Amino acid sequence: SGMGQSSAMTPIAEDSEGPETFSNLALALAQGTHKRLGDASPLSILDSGDLLMEILRFVPLIVPDHVETLKEAVKVAVSGQIIHIRKGEHMVGANFAQKLAHFERGDTVLEIRKSLTLQGEPGTVLRGMLHIRKGASYGRIQDLKIQDAGQCCVLAECGTWVVDNCYFMCGHAAAVRGEGDAVIQANRTRFGGEGEIGQAVAEEYELPRQWIDTAGSVQEYGIRKNSCYGAFVKDSAEVSLTGCEVSYCSESAIFMRDAGSVTLRRCLLTSCHVGFTAGEGCQGSLAVEGGCSMRDMGREWYDADRPPRLLWEGDGEGEEKRGCARPQLA
Numbered sequence: 663s664g665m666g667q668s669s670a671m672t673p674i675a676e677d678s679e680g681p682e683t684f685s686n687l688a689l690a691l692a693q694g695t696h697k698r699l700g701d702a703s704p705l706s707i708l709d710s711g712d713l714l715m716e717i718l719r720f721v722p723l724i725v726p727d728h729v730e731t732l733k734e735a736v737k738v739a740v741s742g743q744i745i746h747i748r749k750g751e752h753m754v755g756a757n758f759a760q761k762l763a764h765f766e767r768g769d770t771v772l773e774i775r776k777s778l779t780l781q782g783e784p785g786t787v788l789r790g791m792l793h794i795r796k797g798a799s800y801g802r803i804q805d806l807k808i809q810d811a812g813q814c815c816v817l818a819e820c821g822t823w824v825v826d827n828c829y830f831m832c833g834h835a836a837a838v839r840g841e842g843d844a845v846i847q848a849n850r851t852r853f854g855g856e857g858e859i860g861q862a863v864a865e866e867y868e869l870p871r872q873w874i875d876t877a878g879s880v881q882e883y884g885i886r887k888n889s890c891y892g893a894f895v896k897d898s899a900e901v902s903l904t905g906c907e908v909s910y911c912s913e914s915a916i917f918m919r920d921a922g923s924v925t926l927r928r929c930l931l932t933s934c935h936v937g938f939t940a941g942e943g944c945q946g947s948l949a950v951e952g953g954c955s956m957r958d959m960g961r962e963w964y965d966a967d968r969p970p971r972l973l974w975e976g977d978g979e980g981e982e983k984r985g986c987a988r989p990q991l992a
Contacts, residue, residue, distance in 0.1 A: 722746045731756045732780075732788070733772055741776045747806070749785030754792060770811035774798050777821070782806040794818040794844070803828060810834055815853075818844035818899070825851050833887030837908075840899030840922065848903045855888030855910035857933065888912040892934070895922035895946070903929050914939040914964055922946040923971075928953035939964040947971035 719742040726748060729735045733755050735745045755769030770790035775797035782788075782805045790811045794801070796819065804826040808815040815830040816823075817839045825848040830837040837853035840846050892908035892915045895901050902925040908915040911934040916924055919941030926949070931937055937959050938948065948969045956962070 719743050724748065725752065733757065733769075736772065736774055736776075736778065739776065739778055742778070744779040744781060747780065747782045747786050747788070749783050751787045751789060753811075754788050754790035771813070774801070777801050779804070780806065792816045794821060794823065796820055802826070807831070810837075814839045814894075816846075817841070818846055820844050823847070825849070827851065830854070831856055832889035834890065836891040836894035836917070837889050838892070838901070839894040840896070840901045842897050842899060844899045846899070846901045848901070848906055850905045851903070852907045852909070853889070853892040853903075854908055854915075854934075855912070857888075857910040891915070891917045891939075892931075893917070893924065895924055896920045896941075897922060899923075901925075903927070905929065907932065909933045911935065915959075916948075917941065918946050918948065918969055919944050920946065923948070923969075925949045925951065926954050927951045930954070931956040931959065933958045935960045936964045937962045940967040940969050942967070944969050947973070949973040949975075951975050 718740045722744040723729065723735050723739050724746045725732050725735050729738060732745070732747060732752050739745055753770065754772035771793050772790060773793045773795055775795050777798055777800045779802040780792075781802070784805075786806055788806055788808045790808075791813050792803070792808070792815070794817065798821045800822045802824045803816065804824075805828065807829040808831070810830075810832045813835050815832050815837050816825070819842040822845040825838070825846060827849070828851040830851065830853045832854065833856060838846060838848070888910045890911065890913045892911050893901050893903070894917045896919045898921045900923045904927040906926075907930045909930075909932045914936035915931045915934040916926075916937065917939045918924055920943070922944075923946045928951075931954070937956055940948075940963075944967065946969050948971070950973070952975050
């Protein structure tokens with residue numbers, strides 16, 4: 663009794679091993695795990711692995727300081743942990759001691775089956791696709807540049823994922839793809855193809871003028887590659903873009919099918935062949951809210967198909983057009 667009233671050290675039994683004294687705090691923690699309190703005691707968590715897991719959630723796992731590769735970091739991380747990736751180029755599925763240079767690389771697809779935060783720093787580049795699968799209920803991707811290596815930058819099948827301040831450069835399918843019941847909430851992020859910057863591969867790679875890439879297609883050095891779609895949404899997935907740019911897409915900036923839904927807020931769609939495509943049988947919704955604009959587009963819609971729930975702010979008859987400015991079409 664009276665442990666909370668004094669900072670004096672409490673002696674322990676003379677025949678025990680270790681230090682001769684415990685602090686009152688340590689003694690309180692030790693007493694809290696005593697079995698006499700029973701499993702129902704809230705203090706019993708002090709003697710469980712759950713407490714360690716909860717602590718680790720707030721301790722960043724740093725690549726390559728703590729583990730050499732992102733693949734290994736995802737493997738050892740606890741659910742909800744932060745993985746911080748240092749600046750430099752990282753192949754997403756590279757194995758231990760494997761290097762990116764000269765195509766000495768591992769798998770270009772990294773499966774994520776747990777809830778995680780992936781964060782970079784200025785100059786951090788990931789090459790390959792992050793495939794979010796069953797088991798990952800939530801997560802965050804921030805401050806990263808991701809360049810695909812044959813499919814998408816991020817493909818999410820489930821969970822709620824926040825993407826913030828990222829740059830997704832895709833030369834193949836879609837910069838971001840939502841499937842299943844995934845929810846993707848992106849802020850301040852760019853989605854699309856290579857545009858006026860970048861080339862098919864970095865100049866320092868000593869490659870022949872033509873080669874076979876990881877998707878099996880013939881690539882030519884120095885030829886700009888565009889993404890087919892900025893965002894591809896299917897099943898019952900939801901994608902919302904706020905303050906984002908979608909650009910340099912060869913098919914359309916946004917593709918929707920099934921019951922997928924898309925919301926745009928203060929976004930720029932530019933330099934794409936088509937703005938929107940509603941796939942056959944589309945039963946989803948599209949909301950284009952205030953502050954959006956489109957420029958340098960071929961046309962607004964791919965064809966006459968539209969999602970059944972279409973909200974284009976400021977598009978009402980006789981109402982001032984406060985929302986997405988219509989493109990000037992030839």
